[in-house]
Amino acid sequence: MPVGLTDIVQNLVNGLLQGGFLALASVGLSLIYGVQKILNIAHGAFIVIAAFVTIDFSILLTPVLHLDPLISIVLDFGVLIVFGVLTYFGLIYKTENKGFEGPLLATFGLSIFIEYVITNGLIFPITISPTQSYRLVLIPVIDPSYGNGAIAQNQAYSSNVLNLGGITFPEPQLIAFLLAFLTIPLLHLFLTRTYYGNGIRATAQDWEAAEFSGIDIRKTRILSFALGSGLAGIAGGIYAFTNSVFATEADVSLLPLILAIIILGGVGSVIGTLIAGLVVGLLISGSNFLALEVLTQYSFPSDIGVLLTFLIFLIVLMVRPSGFFGKVVK
Amino acid sequence: MFGLGLFKSSHNNSAWVTLLGLVLAGLVPFFVGASNQNALGQYVIYLVWITLAESWNLLGGYAGLINLGIGAFFSMGCVVSSVLLNLGVSIIPAMLVAGLVGAILALALTPTFRLRSDYFAIGTLVIPFLLKPLVEYFAKKSNFDVPIGIVLNPTLFYYTGLGMCGITIFGILLLMRSRIGMALRGIGDDEYASSALGVNVLMFKTITLVVSGFIASVAGAYYLGIIGAVNTTIFDNLSFSLFPAFMVIIGGIGTFEGPILGAILFSAVSYGAVVYFQGTSFEVLVFSIMIMFVAVVLPKGIIPTLRKYISRRKRKDSSDKN
Amino acid sequence: MGIVKQSDGDVVYNGSSLRSLRPHSIVNRSISYVPEGRRLFPEMSVKENIRMGAPARCNDLKERFDRVFLLFPVLKERRGQQASTLSGGEQQMVAIGRALMSNPKLLLLDELSFGLSPIMFENVLFAIEKIRENGTSILMAEQNSERALEVSDRTYVLENGKITIAGKSSELIDDPRIQTAYLGVVS
Numbered sequence: 001m002p003v004g005l006t007d008i009v010q011n012l013v014n015g016l017l018q019g020g021f022l023a024l025a026s027v028g029l030s031l032i033y034g035v036q037k038i039l040n041i042a043h044g045a046f047i048v049i050a051a052f053v054t055i056d057f058s059i060l061l062t063p064v065l066h067l068d069p070l071i072s073i074v075l076d077f078g079v080l081i082v083f084g085v086l087t088y089f090g091l092i093y094k095t096e097n098k099g100f101e102g103p104l105l106a107t108f109g110l111s112i113f114i115e116y117v118i119t120n121g122l123i124f125p126i127t128i129s130p131t132q133s134y135r136l137v138l139i140p141v142i143d144p145s146y147g148n149g150a151i152a153q154n155q156a157y158s159s160n161v162l163n164l165g166g167i168t169f170p171e172p173q174l175i176a177f178l179l180a181f182l183t184i185p186l187l188h189l190f191l192t193r194t195y196y197g198n199g200i201r202a203t204a205q206d207w208e209a210a211e212f213s214g215i216d217i218r219k220t221r222i223l224s225f226a227l228g229s230g231l232a233g234i235a236g237g238i239y240a241f242t243n244s245v246f247a248t249e250a251d252v253s254l255l256p257l258i259l260a261i262i263i264l265g266g267v268g269s270v271i272g273t274l275i276a277g278l279v280v281g282l283l284i285s286g287s288n289f290l291a292l293e294v295l296t297q298y299s300f301p302s303d304i305g306v307l308l309t310f311l312i313f314l315i316v317l318m319v320r321p322s323g324f325f326g327k328v329v330k
Numbered sequence: 331m332f333g334l335g336l337f338k339s340s341h342n343n344s345a346w347v348t349l350l351g352l353v354l355a356g357l358v359p360f361f362v363g364a365s366n367q368n369a370l371g372q373y374v375i376y377l378v379w380i381t382l383a384e385s386w387n388l389l390g391g392y393a394g395l396i397n398l399g400i401g402a403f404f405s406m407g408c409v410v411s412s413v414l415l416n417l418g419v420s421i422i423p424a425m426l427v428a429g430l431v432g433a434i435l436a437l438a439l440t441p442t443f444r445l446r447s448d449y450f451a452i453g454t455l456v457i458p459f460l461l462k463p464l465v466e467y468f469a470k471k472s473n474f475d476v477p478i479g480i481v482l483n484p485t486l487f488y489y490t491g492l493g494m495c496g497i498t499i500f501g502i503l504l505l506m507r508s509r510i511g512m513a514l515r516g517i518g519d520d521e522y523a524s525s526a527l528g529v530n531v532l533m534f535k536t537i538t539l540v541v542s543g544f545i546a547s548v549a550g551a552y553y554l555g556i557i558g559a560v561n562t563t564i565f566d567n568l569s570f571s572l573f574p575a576f577m578v579i580i581g582g583i584g585t586f587e588g589p590i591l592g593a594i595l596f597s598a599v600s601y602g603a604v605v606y607f608q609g610t611s612f613e614v615l616v617f618s619i620m621i622m623f624v625a626v627v628l629p630k631g632i633i634p635t636l637r638k639y640i641s642r643r644k645r646k647d648s649s650d651k652n
Numbered sequence: 653m654g655i656v657k658q659s660d661g662d663v664v665y666n667g668s669s670l671r672s673l674r675p676h677s678i679v680n681r682s683i684s685y686v687p688e689g690r691r692l693f694p695e696m697s698v699k700e701n702i703r704m705g706a707p708a709r710c711n712d713l714k715e716r717f718d719r720v721f722l723l724f725p726v727l728k729e730r731r732g733q734q735a736s737t738l739s740g741g742e743q744q745m746v747a748i749g750r751a752l753m754s755n756p757k758l759l760l761l762d763e764l765s766f767g768l769s770p771i772m773f774e775n776v777l778f779a780i781e782k783i784r785e786n787g788t789s790i791l792m793a794e795q796n797s798e799r800a801l802e803v804s805d806r807t808y809v810l811e812n813g814k815i816t817i818a819g820k821s822s823e824l825i826d827d828p829r830i831q832t833a834y835l836g837v838v839s
Contacts, residue, residue, distance in 0.1 A: 101630075205696070263452060
């Protein structure tokens with residue numbers, strides 16, 4: 001199949017747009033893991049929560065209050081910060097000092113809990129009309145043919161498309177990309193120019209020394225966990241913008257990829273994670289394109305992009321465990 | 331009894347209890363009806379998870395190598411078993427060959443030992459995903475079925491599983507009581523100290539991985555008998571990688587009873603609750619809340635917490651006497 | 653310093669117990685600690701490291717920096733440099749500077765001479781003297797007994813966690829017990 005220049009560029013653009021989302025999705029976990037060495041298995045679930053909040057917002061509130069769905073991103077950030085703090089005090093605080101198993105198990109349980117609640121709703125249904133029945137807080141639009149997962153079937157934003165010289169930029173993707181490119185430098189500024197941000201970095205590098213220096217470790221950990229969760233929230237909102245169909249199982253498929261990106265970018269390095277996310281986005285998009293549309297004579301598997309990412313991830317791990325931007329650790 | 335006497339007598343108690351449990355389990359077909367596939371079918375899945383949990387505990391509990399990719403061996407075993415069964419091989423040889431394949435896979439994966447512990451965990455997580463295209467490439471297909479002609483006698487199948495489970499449990503027990511086991515515990519406790527004492531850490535880690543991989547692959551081969559047909563998407567299923575870890579964590583990492591207890595509890599709640607809450611998926615909610623509860627209240631697992639409680643009571647009793 | 657929980661006894665400072673305080677609260681009570689081995693934040697600059705010693709809200713941050721840079725001029729030159737690239741002596745200065753940013757009344761120094769060449773150690777000791785002159789009390793846990801005895805007012809010898817010898821340093825220097833055990837003098 002003949003491949004034109006526009007196809008290639010389009011593909012690269014798509015990859016970058018996707019990469020922006022991946023970067024944002026990963027940077028939150030990078031922060032949490034960097035400070036506390038805790039793997040929040042429910043991070044993917046956090047993203048999905050935010051996605052559904054955005055969907056609900058655009059289905060419920062936008063028609064009624066005529067609010068731009070972009071505002072829901074702020075809501076996502078806020079909701080997930082609250083969620084993060086709750087999770088920290090409920091699950092992490094008690095278990096963080098007793099070995100890695102506690103938080104791992106607890107966040108695993110949490111991720112299942114969240115999946116269940118989103119899929120089935122926790123509060124009772126409200127029937128508005130014979131054809132519309134909702135549940136109070138989370139309103140998944142369930143497609144029965146899919147089985148158990150809740151699927152959101154409305155695009156949270158518009159389907160406007162920007163056309164520049166033959167390359168299409170779907171408006172939601174573009175906004176998502178811009179958001180990522182705005183958030184991450186802001187995060188970097190926070191981490192390097194404020195006392196609390198620097199406190200997070202210091203705690204991540206040497207928590208005992210941070211304590212000796214008078215930094216309140218407990219507050220720092222809460223802050224990083226809350227912030228990391230909030231960032232997941234923003235990522236989730238973007239996810240809802242850019243995917244018209246998604247299921248609650250998305251959190252499971254995202255997590256290995258996010259882990260790979262975190263390590264490739266260097267744990268705790270925000271800019272590194274951004275670049276790693278973009279690179280991975282490009283890699284996935286590019287290799288999918290190459291494998292499935294250019295080199296069709298070899299039958300590559302359909303998720304070759306992701307697989308290639310994992311392979312490179314393993315290789316990088318073996319050769320340079322601190323990732324591209326992390327510092328060499330013993 | 332077995333040489334080094336490392337374990338306290340309480341471990342011997344548990345060993346006898348487990349043996350008793352296995353014998354009782356062996357009597358189940360007589361009560362349920364030898365060809366009652368449904369009833370026996372419910373129980374065999376426990377055997378698979380116990381075996382898998384034991385395999386994870388060997389690597390992650392005793393040797394301290396937290397690995398989140400044991401699903402690679404499991405899925406590989408499943409696929410190999412399907413190929414062999416299609417070729418007319420019967421189940422037990424198929425399981426053994428699958429185990430061998432798992433052992434070879436383990437050997438191939440030893441370079442991952444270079445990774446630091448948390449990176450090792452994350453690195454092993456992605457290995458099943460990478461195996462999938464390899465398998466598809468060499469097998470030139472992605473669906474592996476057991477031909478309908480091969481009917482696995484339910485009772486025989488059940489006993490095979492029981493045997494697999496029992497051999498695994500006591501095999502590991504013997505291993506841990508041997509010299510090899512002592513070295514493993516040393517490595518698990520403090521790798522650098524062990525290495526300074528002259529222990530060939532790499533060799534022992536390799537042995538552990540090979541044995542663990544063998545067991546996990548055997549379990550996977552057996553699993554095929556339960557599901558009948560397997561697709562390469564089994565490699566994408568994180569449950570086989572993560573659940574054994576959680577089972578052992580719940581039961582108690584590095585203990586004898588931990589994997590058994592954890593696997594049974596975990597499976598009982600997830601499978602059993604389905605029956606209890608028939609019609610809804612409510613059991614998922616209960617399951618998740620229970621996991622969070624165990625994680626917060628019993629962070630070291632059930633068995634260690636129990637042991638601490640018992641020993642504290644003993645100390646209190648003896649100090650009361652004094 | 654509050655990281656290892658006390659098992660027995662009490663630590664009293666200025667009449668109040670420090671027993672169950674968390675480390676950052678101890679720093680708030682004007683006690684600062686320079687850890688064994690420096691323990692700088694490796695990927696942060698000299699200036700950032702030093703900044704972290706000061707409280708979150710600090711009205712006179714610039715003045716505090718100035719005081720530290722006056723004490724250690726070389727740090728002012730290298731203030732943008734990453735901490736892990738400094739020499740041992742410079743790192744020690746950063747660690748001390750960081751501890752000073754909280755305006756402590758009591759400064760705890762753990763194994764100050766560790767990894768330092770004798771010349772470097774002298775430089776640092778000189779700075780410590782100045783700090784003492786400015787009104788801060790110094791408590792040193794030190795291997796280099798000879799110099800420690802020479803620069804300090806009082807000395808306490810710890811054996812198996814108990815104080816076995818205590819007294820004015822100027823007198824203890826001539827004490828035969830100390831001379832054989834710690835100064836290598838053959839009597």
